[in-house]
Amino acid sequence: xxxxxxxxVENVSCRFGQVVxxxxxxxxxxxxxxFGLVGSxxxxxxxxxxxxxxxxxxxxxxIIMGGLDAVGKRSEVKRLIGYMPQRFGLYADLTVDENLTFxxxxxxxxxxxxxTRRERYLGFSNLLPFVDRPAGKLSGGMKQKLGLACxxxxxxxxxxxxxxxxxxxPVSRQEFWEILLEMKRSGMTIVVxxxxxxEGEKCDRLVLMHRSRILAEGSxxxxxxxxxxxxxxxxxxxxxxxxxxxxxxxxx
Numbered sequence: 514x515x516x517x518x519x520x521x522v523e524n525v526s527c528r529f530g531q532v533v534x535x536x537x538x539x540x541x542x543x544x545x546x547x548f549g550l551v552g553s554x555x556x557x558x559x560x561x562x563x564x565x566x567x568x569x570x571x572x573x574x575x576i577i578m579g580g581l582d583a584v585g586k587r588s589e590v591k592r593l594i595g596y597m598p599q600r601f602g603l604y605a606d607l608t609v610d611e612n613l614t615f616x617x618x619x620x621x622x623x624x625x626x627x628x629t630r631r632e633r634y635l636g637f638s639n640l641l642p643f644v645d646r647p648a649g650k651l652s653g654g655m656k657q658k659l660g661l662a663c664x665x666x667x668x669x670x671x672x673x674x675x676x677x678x679x680x681x682x683p684v685s686r687q688e689f690w691e692i693l694l695e696m697k698r699s700g701m702t703i704v705v706x707x708x709x710x711x712e713g714e715k716c717d718r719l720v721l722m723h724r725s726r727i728l729a730e731g732s733x734x735x736x737x738x739x740x741x742x743x744x745x746x747x748x749x750x751x752x753x754x755x756x757x758x759x760x761x762x763x764x765x
Contacts, residue, residue, distance in 0.1 A: 519702050521540075535725050543718075549715075549719045550720055551710065557722055557726075562674075563675075567583050579670060601656075601660035604648060613662060637662070643655065653680060661689070665696070672702070673704045713733060721747055728751065
């Protein structure tokens, strides 16, 4: 049975000067699912996630997060979400424990909850043995897990991640996704962009973006369809769109 939508994006567009970053995008995301964004570089994935995270207002259209307008109710929406951009702001000179404490301060986590959440999220991320290590001396995968722990510490309903495993080794990527799948099992909704199509296969639904638009949407199996792999499906659909755009330019 289909669940209720926790995110609704309605005819959203965004431009920066003359550059169209997102053009007339609509999608709906069910609560308690992992929704993935894949596509070419510069397709608009990061801009779409930033609009969901209230970092950038849409130039046109509407985004509803947990029943709230992402522009009109920005403060309330920010309390619902955890957002981890490509370059997450950890403090290299602070230890793992100090970074987590800093984010608990930002989110106003009360004293009686702090110990519980520290044990939960550092333990979940396998970081408890490294609490006294400066963040700058962690491996790439450990930095990403610490960043995720800091984002999760206020226990958001919606988690928004922009290519969180980019450049991370395969074992750390697997560990990171095990955390995400556990978060999904707890009822959290996760929206994630990724450059790795094996990660796309782990999502409940995917959108394929190219040239600021959605090319395809569905389950990984639906997007693969008659193609041998998700990678081939993505490449062929992008090539078809580019060929069509070239024809229109030639005939214009």
